[in-house]
Amino acid sequence: MQETNNKTENQEQELDINHLMQIRREKLEEMQKENKDPFEITKFNRTNTAGEIKANYEKFEQKDVTVAGRIMAKRIMGKASFCTIQDCDEKIQSYVSINDLGEESYKAFKTFDIGDIIGITGFVFKTRTEEISVHAKEVTLLSKSLRPLPEKFHGLKDTDLRYRQRYTDLIMNPEVKETFLTRSKIISNIRKILEEKGYLEVETPILNTISGGATARPFITHHNSLNINMYLRIALELNLKRLIVGGFDKVYEIGRVFRNEGMDIRHNPEFTMLELYAAYEDYHDMMNITEELFSRTAMDVLGTTKINYQGQEIDLAPGWKRITMIDSIKEVTGIDFNQIQTDEEAVKLAKERKIEIPDKTKETRGDIISLFFDEYVEKTLVQPTFIYDYPVEISPLAKKSVKDKRMTERFEVFIGGREYGNAFSELNDPIDQYERFKKQVEAREAGDEEAGMMDEDYIQALEIGLPPTGGLGIGIDRFVMLLTDSTSIRDVLLFPTMKPLN
Numbered sequence: 001m002q003e004t005n006n007k008t009e010n011q012e013q014e015l016d017i018n019h020l021m022q023i024r025r026e027k028l029e030e031m032q033k034e035n036k037d038p039f040e041i042t043k044f045n046r047t048n049t050a051g052e053i054k055a056n057y058e059k060f061e062q063k064d065v066t067v068a069g070r071i072m073a074k075r076i077m078g079k080a081s082f083c084t085i086q087d088c089d090e091k092i093q094s095y096v097s098i099n100d101l102g103e104e105s106y107k108a109f110k111t112f113d114i115g116d117i118i119g120i121t122g123f124v125f126k127t128r129t130e131e132i133s134v135h136a137k138e139v140t141l142l143s144k145s146l147r148p149l150p151e152k153f154h155g156l157k158d159t160d161l162r163y164r165q166r167y168t169d170l171i172m173n174p175e176v177k178e179t180f181l182t183r184s185k186i187i188s189n190i191r192k193i194l195e196e197k198g199y200l201e202v203e204t205p206i207l208n209t210i211s212g213g214a215t216a217r218p219f220i221t222h223h224n225s226l227n228i229n230m231y232l233r234i235a236l237e238l239n240l241k242r243l244i245v246g247g248f249d250k251v252y253e254i255g256r257v258f259r260n261e262g263m264d265i266r267h268n269p270e271f272t273m274l275e276l277y278a279a280y281e282d283y284h285d286m287m288n289i290t291e292e293l294f295s296r297t298a299m300d301v302l303g304t305t306k307i308n309y310q311g312q313e314i315d316l317a318p319g320w321k322r323i324t325m326i327d328s329i330k331e332v333t334g335i336d337f338n339q340i341q342t343d344e345e346a347v348k349l350a351k352e353r354k355i356e357i358p359d360k361t362k363e364t365r366g367d368i369i370s371l372f373f374d375e376y377v378e379k380t381l382v383q384p385t386f387i388y389d390y391p392v393e394i395s396p397l398a399k400k401s402v403k404d405k406r407m408t409e410r411f412e413v414f415i416g417g418r419e420y421g422n423a424f425s426e427l428n429d430p431i432d433q434y435e436r437f438k439k440q441v442e443a444r445e446a447g448d449e450e451a452g453m454m455d456e457d458y459i460q461a462l463e464i465g466l467p468p469t470g471g472l473g474i475g476i477d478r479f480v481m482l483l484t485d486s487t488s489i490r491d492v493l494l495f496p497t498m499k500p501l502n
Contacts, residue, residue, distance in 0.1 A: 020148045027111055028144050036108075038141045044068055044119045051089025053124055054132050060124040067092060067134060068119040068142060070171065076110055082133075085118060086171070093133040094120050100137050108141070115145030163490050164498055176491075182301060183480045183492055187254060189297045190274060190476075197289070199250040199276055204239035206232060206256065210453040213237035213397070215440075216259040217449045219269075232258035236275040237397065237471065238458050241426060244277050244469050245461045252276035254476065265488040266418065269497050272476040277426070281470035283409045286423035287386050290413055290472060291318045294384070294420075298483060309416050309485055312382055320384040320413075325369060328377045328387055337369050361443050366391025366406065381414035396436045396452060398424035420479060423472040430462035 031037060047066040069085035069092075080097040098106040100122075112118065122136040150172055162169040162176075170177050191201065209228065211218035213235030223230050236253050243251045258270045278285065295316045298305045305317040326337045340346050346368035350357055355371050357363055362371075369391050381387070388411035389401055398408035409425035427433050437459070443451035480492040490496040 017148060021146055024113060024144065024146045024148075027113075028146065031141075031144075036141075038144050041140075041142055044140065044142055046119065049089040050085070050087050050092035053092060053134075054090065057124070057126075057132050062123055062125065064121065064123050064137075065134060066119060066121045067094075069117065070145075071112060071114050071116050071118060074112070074114060079106075081110070083112075083118075085120065090174075093127070093131055094122065094136050094139075095125075095127070095133055096120075096136045096139060100135070101139060105139065109139050112141060113145060113148075115147075115149045116141060117143040117145070159490075160498075163496050164501075166494055179480075179484045179486065179492060180494060182484050185301045186297055186480055186483060187476065189300050190254070190293060193293060193296055194252050194276065197250070199252045199278075200248055202240070202243060202248075202251050202253055203255070204233075204236055204253055206258075208233055210455055212452050212455045212458065214259075215396070215450045215452060217261055219258050219260045234259050235473070236273055237473070238455060240275055240277050241466060241469065241471070242458070242461050244279050245464055245466050249279045250277070263497065265490075266478065268477070268489050268493055271489070271493075274474045274476055275472065277469055277471045279467045279469050282425040282468065283388065283411055283423050283470055286470045286472040287320075287322065287388075287411060287413075290386075290421055290423065290474070291320055291384075293474070294415075294479070297479075302483060307483065307485070309482055310487065312416050314383060314416060314482075316384060316415075320386055322386040322388060322411075324389040325373055325387050325391075326389070328385075329369070329372050332376050332380055333372070335372065337365070337372075340365065343368075359448075361446055361448065364391075364393050366393030370394050378414060378419070379417045382416055384413065384415045386411045386413055392436075395424070396440055397427055397433075399427045399429075400432070415482060418478065420482070421472060421474040423470065426466065426469040426471045428462060428466035428469065430459050433462055434459050 045066060046068045048060070050067060050069065053060050053065060053067070067085065067087065069087035071083055072086045072091060073084040075082045079099070080095065082093055082095055084091050084093050096106070096109055101109065119140040119142050120134055120136050121138040122134045125133060125135050127133055150168065162173070194201070207221070207223075207230045209230060211231040211234050213233070214237065216234040218234050219232040221230050221232065222228070234257055236255060236257065240251050240253060252275065254272065254274050256270050257273050260269065261267065263269065276289075295305050295318050298307060298316045306313070306315050308314070323331070330336045335349070337346070340349065343364050346365040347357065347363050350368045350371060353372075355368075355375055357368070357371065370393075373387070377387075388409075389404075389407045390398065390410040390412075392400060392406055392408050395408040395410045398410040401407040401409055411423050412419050413421040427436070437452065437454045440452035441454050444453065477489050477492050480486070481489060484492060486492050
């Protein structure tokens with residue numbers, strides 16, 4: 001019964017919208033007959049925004065200004081009216097009267113609808129209630145809104161509809177626009193910090209003849225002219241390291257990557273990554289720059305390093321905890337993998353703990369260490385923590401540890417129980433890299449669609465010579481989620497991937 005009522009209500013709303021749209025189209029047709037088509041206006045000379053005027057009232061008081069924006073509210077009172085417009089900054093009220101506009105223009109103004117975009121020329125003043133306003137001398141219709149905005153008291157609350165119609169979401173929910181302004185500031189601040197440190201921003205191909213640089217299922221497309229399959233990049237890594245081979249000491253890229261995997265509150269098929277590489281540095285240097293990027297950006301954008309994320313108090317100030325993966329497991333579970341030497345021992349322990357092993361290719365000590373970490377440790381890492389020294393089995397591009405050849409000089413950074421960055425002392429031994437690629441190929445041939453491919457050209461680049469290099473990758477979307485206290489990755493992507501309604 002409830003489902004039937006909802007369906008009937010939706011049908012009634014659709015009929016109401018169609019009726020209102022018809023009325024608006026008729027208004028437009030009437031204006032066009034009178035040669036007053038707003039869509040023929042190509043330019044409007046706006047002098048100021050609402051934010052500028054409100055922030056500097058003393059400067060603008062009684063001065064003429066020209067503002068423009070979307071009508072969000074309108075109150076007709078006979079021969080005088082008030083309307084509120086919203087521009088890129090915020091809202092501002094305007095007083096409109098027949099005495100200032102003249103009878104014909106005022107009559108036209110009264111026919112304008114909520115959602116129409118108008119320009120107003122007039123002087124700035126305060127009403128008796130001390131509201132900063134523009135006393136209109138002239139009002140111009142710049143664009144006719146043919147579809148009504150959502151009902152103002154309830155706004156646009158349906159999250160699925162908000163993501164599909166981001167344009168309406170931005171109009172109706174000011175806090176959404178603020179999230180994306182913050183996102184822009186975060187990215188700009190990251191660039192500023194890296195440029196201060198001598199990093200060069202570069203661009204590398206999105207389309208590649210093989211997938212590489214990470215373990216993930218790629219998107220596949222076809223190049224008609226060359227008649228070959230190509231892959232949308234799953235990482236930025238290999239091309240950036242080719243540039244280090246070529247003689248650049250420090251490079252970075254902020255760009256879209258694509259992974260043909262599941263979607264949830266932390267994953268979207270396309271997302272934004274920062275990757276940076278520095279010659280003659282190692283993963284400890286990458287820890288230092290990670291701390292700086294997070295702490296300085298929080299301070300510069302939010303004015304503090306102490307944030308609240310989903311009810312958790314987190315301090316991003318430098319001095320983050322650093323602990324090896326094996327020691328973190330021991331700290332939480334009491335199990336010391338330094339005492340477990342063989343694959344068989346590790347697999348037996350996993351079965352005793354009822355930890356599911358995905359397939360036979362993962363029955364190694366290194367893979368089991370990783371599974372134990374995922375099961376027991378990750379969710380406990382609320383304050384910023386570097387987990388370092390990862391098993392070689394799950395780190396095909398990282399340099400082996402000098403202390404233990406079964407481990408690599410790799411770290412991931414965790415905050416609020418989630419991973420935010422991944423870094424290596426980069427593997428620069430072409431012989432070792434070739435063998436690791438071969439194992440990835442074998443895993444792929446055994447059915448692992450996320451395993452990497454052989455990259456002969458990258459091996460050739462390593463044979464030319466890659467200096468000792470530190471590399472770091474940070475998920476920009478998760479970083480923005482953290483600093484804006486956003487629950488879902490869709491809240492920080494202007495146009496998240498959505499299943500078509502039909």
